[in-house]
Amino acid sequence: MRKMKSLTLLMIVISIALLAACNPTSEVGTEKKEKSNFTINIANMGIPILNVVKEQGWLEEEFAKIGATVAWTNHTSGPPINEGIASKRIDLAMLGEGAVLSGAANNIDVKLISLLSDGVKGINYLIAPKGSDIKTAADLKGKQIGVSLGTSHHVFLLKALDSVGLQQSDVKVVNLSIMDAQPAFQTGQLDAWITADPFAEIEVKTNGAIEIASGESLSITSPTFYITRGEFAKEHPDAVKVFLQVIEKANQFGEEHHEEFIDLAAKSSGRDRSLVETSASKAEYQSSPTPDEILTELQTSADILTDLKYLTKKVDVKGIVDNTYIDELKK
Numbered sequence: 001m002r003k004m005k006s007l008t009l010l011m012i013v014i015s016i017a018l019l020a021a022c023n024p025t026s027e028v029g030t031e032k033k034e035k036s037n038f039t040i041n042i043a044n045m046g047i048p049i050l051n052v053v054k055e056q057g058w059l060e061e062e063f064a065k066i067g068a069t070v071a072w073t074n075h076t077s078g079p080p081i082n083e084g085i086a087s088k089r090i091d092l093a094m095l096g097e098g099a100v101l102s103g104a105a106n107n108i109d110v111k112l113i114s115l116l117s118d119g120v121k122g123i124n125y126l127i128a129p130k131g132s133d134i135k136t137a138a139d140l141k142g143k144q145i146g147v148s149l150g151t152s153h154h155v156f157l158l159k160a161l162d163s164v165g166l167q168q169s170d171v172k173v174v175n176l177s178i179m180d181a182q183p184a185f186q187t188g189q190l191d192a193w194i195t196a197d198p199f200a201e202i203e204v205k206t207n208g209a210i211e212i213a214s215g216e217s218l219s220i221t222s223p224t225f226y227i228t229r230g231e232f233a234k235e236h237p238d239a240v241k242v243f244l245q246v247i248e249k250a251n252q253f254g255e256e257h258h259e260e261f262i263d264l265a266a267k268s269s270g271r272d273r274s275l276v277e278t279s280a281s282k283a284e285y286q287s288s289p290t291p292d293e294i295l296t297e298l299q300t301s302a303d304i305l306t307d308l309k310y311l312t313k314k315v316d317v318k319g320i321v322d323n324t325y326i327d328e329l330k331k
Helices: 002-022 027-036 048-056 058-064 079-086 097-105 152-162 178-186 199-207 230-235 237-256 258-269 273-283 292-307 324-330
Strands: 038-044 068-074 092-096 110-117 125-128 144-147 172-175 192-195 210-214 224-229
Touching: 038 048, 038 058, 038 079, 048 058, 048 237, 048 258, 048 273, 058 068, 058 237, 079 092, 079 097, 092 097, 092 237, 097 110, 097 152, 097 224, 097 292, 110 230, 110 237, 110 324, 125 152, 125 199, 144 152, 144 178, 152 192, 152 292, 178 192, 178 199, 192 199, 199 210, 199 273, 224 230, 224 237, 230 237, 237 258, 237 324, 258 273
Parallel strands: 038 068, 038 092, 144 172, 144 192
Antiparallel strands: 092 224, 110 224, 125 192, 125 210
């Protein structure tokens, strides 16, 4: 009798073990599922399109389908984003050419996955205070100019100076972030300032500043890109594809529902709606494969910065471009 009870107990234990092994909701299965969850860190420099994406929660919704959550960080310039990529705290972002090239020269693991804008409009402005005697870029000689070094604005300044036969050594460059440069400009500590919209728009329309030159007036491109951390893309290629799909959705939404797009961007940023309207309209956002002509301009910028010894080594821009994700999306 005891033998029968022992045998029966043994059979029950074996059956439970077998059921646990086959059951997809067992602890082993749960552990695997938990390991598939990950966080995607996205940096935003306050551009309207990413503000709309964030406000609508589109990335959160789509990334949840592949077991991912989203963590946003806000930045006013590219160099801090490079630092975040280097320390693996940022996975996806947008960057201008200056930060892209600086990052590449410092072996930061950045891949350009899509062209956001050629940057001719809305990105670079050379402005001077009301009543200034600066009328053209040639008048900058010996003047004190505020600019954030290592950014697209720095590259623009170099090209603007070159267009009138000047070099950086001919002017007094003050390395300031946009947030620090604005009060310095408004209080007369700077003779000129290289900035972007909506800051240029504020100074010109509200404070009477003079627009001396712009990317558009000098026909100077200043490309901005959607980027990813290379290692992240290798580990999570589907996440990169989802990111670009959502960007495509946002671009289409902006075209079909322009007024609502501006409302959402203004709400997310807390900025005046008219300023957001100006910034978004001038920028001409896109998401497309980076064409050869943009790569040529980017290489020219890299060579200029290398010659000035701002970049510590020569950069081959073709090595940091990966159009495969956007090419696949555009098929």
